[in-house]
Amino acid sequence: MGKTIAEKILSKKSGQDARANDLVLASLDFMMGQDGTAPLAIRVFEEMGGQKVAAPEKVAFVIDHNAPSPVEGVSALHKVMRKFAQKHGITLYDVGEGVCHQLLPEKGHVGPGSLVIGADSHTCTYGALNAFSTGVGSTDLAAALISGKMWFKVPETIRFVCHGRLPQGVYAKDLILYLIGQVTADGATYMAAEYAGEAIEALSIEGRFTIANMAVEMGAKAGLMEADEKVWAWLKDNGISGNFEEVKPDPDAQYAAIKEFDVSQLEPQVAKPHRVDNVAPVGEVAGTPIQQAFLGTCTNGRLEDLRIAAQIIKGRKIHPGVRLIVAPASRKVFLEAMNEGIIQQLVEAGAAVVTPGCGPCVGTHNGVPSDGENVISTANRNFKGRMGNRNAFIYLASPATVAASAIAGEIADPREFL
Amino acid sequence: MEIKGRAHCFGDDVNTDYIISGKYKFKTLDMKELAKHVMEDLDPEFAQKVKPGDFVVAGKNFGCGSSREQAPLALLHAGVGAVLARSFARIFYRNAINTGLPVVECDTSEIDPGDELLLDLEKGILKNLTKQKEIPVKALPPFMLKILRDGGLVAHFRKYGTFKLD
Structure with a gap:
């Protein structure tokens, strides 16, 4: 076998000859x-x-x-x-x-x-x-x-x-x-x-x-x-x-x-509060107002992710009602993103760039939401309290969906911004 | 190893953020301090109500989420005698055994809050004394039982200096 x-x-x-169990x-x-x-x-x-x-x-x-x-x-x-x-x-x-x-x-x-x-x-x-x-x-x-x-x-x-x-x-x-x-x-x-x-x-x-x-x-x-x-x-x-x-x-x-x-017809997906398996196509939650957007983490803080977000954001402005927080996954990613002009584009659009690290995702610092706020994030968990406030609501999505939503001020389908 | 106490009931998918929130766990290694906040997002009174030997009773996938060992430790320091659940997330399960918190898989659907329970870990017997019913439990693999009997992996290593699997 x-x-x-x-x-x-x-x-x-x-x-040794290791088998399941x-x-x-x-x-x-x-x-x-x-x-x-x-x-x-x-x-x-x-x-x-x-x-x-x-x-x-x-x-x-x-x-x-x-x-x-x-x-x-x-x-x-x-x-x-x-x-x-x-x-x-x-x-x-x-x-x-x-x-x-x-x-x-x-x-x-x-x-x-x-x-x-x-x-x-x-x-x-x-x-x-x-x-x-x-x-x-x-x-x-x-x-x-x-x-x-x-x-x-x-x-x-x-x-x-x-x-x-x-x-x-x-x-x-x-x-x-x-x-x-x-x-x-x-x-x-x-x-x-x-x-x-x-x-x-x-x-x-x-x-x-x-x-x-x-x-x-x-x-x-x-x-x-x-x-x-x-x-x-x-x-x-x-x-x-x-x-x-x-x-x-x-x-x-x-x-x-x-x-x-068969994933050839897949649409952008969003995990709704407060469970990672509470997943719906973006259309189902599009229009939900957001107050914070987070781009980063071990899931989606890499150069490709920042690049995808910047393609959508560059030349546009972050919605005035939204805080976009960006945490490159590493110093190397940060430097490469600077060399490519990505950081410049994000900051010009209104993003706040923080030190490479986990902070906002795990609720330790750098972006704890307040009561009743909706956050769209590229992270991997949306549990109640995950970002440091049990009365906030976290939606998980791709860097493209997060970028599009940060511009729209509400959850948005990134395909309309490409 | 006999554990006797009352049931505190929770639902499915109780994650480690609910057991002990990240906002506390990164700040200190003082487990007594953390124990004051255990389960507080689900039941703010839990830390006051729980008595030594009491049981946390839950549905499926208990302890899902992060690898924070502060989760079983905070439960232990709050006085929890054992956790009973229909199933456990694997990192929590390992961490519980390693820190000496008994975790037992069983059908928890007929346990109500306040029921008095008696668990004999060695024999693998769980009794609901309030309802006068025996609940079948899934036996722990011998190695895990050994770690629990030693009082956790720390005590196991102090005793043997390394892993003693057999």
Whole structure:
């Protein structure tokens, strides 16, 4: 019997014939903690009696969730991270470097066939590069820092096959929102997802990151794709060479389900408050007034996303009743967007650009909405209170829909602005 | 491991932002402080009402959302004895086991707020004492039971220095 991508990577890294539902102890290729989770992992590391980090070259800490620090308490936690990183020889990406899930691929820490954990739920993002990567908590991270290993229950896999090409004005974000709406927020719980088909193959690597990033919003442990020539070209273009080995699923692999979709007629999608699987075509919510728009995050803060938004925004003005907040996903993205004139166009139109990081999406700072306000965002979660106010309403959409809505002052179909 | 207490009932898809909001969790590692705000977006009185050993009872997909371990820790520090749900999101499930918070999958549809419950984790038996009914539960894999018995992964590592799977 053949194996899925998840079974193959976990077999290789555990040194045993791993099948769905087996419990394995596997060696990790990379480990990550961010400022919402690493401080607790450091404390747990000490409580566990940890003396030494097993493989410091395989660890990065990222200060992105509260960057730069808005309050004293956070500053103290950041200091704890910096001190630990220095003591143990761990890479630390400090304030302004960017969002962890942009940095790990960008800096070449992950690639095809890698087994990666991160103390952040959207660690599944690197599945776009054919890595098995998954989010864990601080205690798992602490145990991994000490042992270089982690226990896994080998997941079953659901394979999503997306036929056809996405139409004009419809993007990776619309596709993944649609799929989540179809299978619901717990449709893939405990499982891995494999994404395949013409629509996935046609996406850029940036678009694929968007898809894999949101695998967790359908409950999945990992969101995996094959490493085609685009993946290898992306690694090369970014100057990344590592000991990577692509992993393909066997033709006779056993899947929990295979779901096929024709996406050639897909419309722009919006996830309505307060659930990511509360998804509707944009037409259903068009005209809903908005007070804030947010472009950024590990889902949609990459250069391609900023480019798409700028194409719509340039030469126009943000609606006077709307605050458009932009957070490039990393310093590199920020610089590239400046070089292309994108930042200039966005700022001239009235956008407020903030430090690369997670702030607005997780409600820590840089754009907490007030009571009764509607926000349209390129982020991955719209839970009540997510952006720091439980009385605000968050709509999730593509960068194009967010840009069009920021101009219109209400939720708008981006196809009318192209 | 026997746990006895009253039921506090919640619905489906209780996410980690509801368990402990991001606006608190990033600011401190003081779990007693966080525990004051546990579940506050769903029930502002919860932290005052909950008594040691009480049960959080929920529908499907409990703990979906972020990887914040502050979620099970805040529940533990608020005194919650165990969480019963029809299903759990996987990161929360791992984090709960790792931090020593018992989590049990079972049919929760006939448990009402205030029902007195008794859970025997070793035997895998859950009784609704108020309704005088036994509720079948899904047994925990032995390795997870071992971590819980050790008091969480911290205690497990202190004991063995590494993973001791068998």
